[in-house]
Amino acid sequence: MKHEYADCSFCGGKVIEKKVKVDYRIGENLTIFENVPAGVCRQCGEKYFTAQVAKALEQMARDKSFVDKIISVPVKSFPLKRSQSPITLKG
Numbered sequence: 484m485k486h487e488y489a490d491c492s493f494c495g496g497k498v499i500e501k502k503v504k505v506d507y508r509i510g511e512n513l514t515i516f517e518n519v520p521a522g523v524c525r526q527c528g529e530k531y532f533t534a535q536v537a538k539a540l541e542q543m544a545r546d547k548s549f550v551d552k553i554i555s556v557p558v559k560s561f562p563l564k565r566s567q568s569p570i571t572l573k574g
């Protein structure tokens with residue numbers, strides 16, 4: 484059954500259902516979900532979840548008893564601290 488999503492509350496664009504990848508963070512714990520049904524704005528890409536999906540994501544993120552796979556993720560601080568040529572905005 485497909486959920487009907489309201490128009491985007493940011494830009495008013497049409498929101499269509501897609502399977503998306505979600506980076507879900509609770510505190511320091513990041514969980515990545517794949518194939519999550521969500522409404523995605525065709526104009527700005529904003530994602531919307533139904534209440535059931537949002538609740539399921541939270542429960543699954545807190546449940547440490549099952550994991551499909553573990554990946555390592557590079558973490559970088561912004562701005563870069565290494566010396567590099569400064570970015571100029573002049574052409």
Ligand SMILES: [Zn+2]
Binds near residue numbers: 493496525
């Ligand atoms: Zn939008």
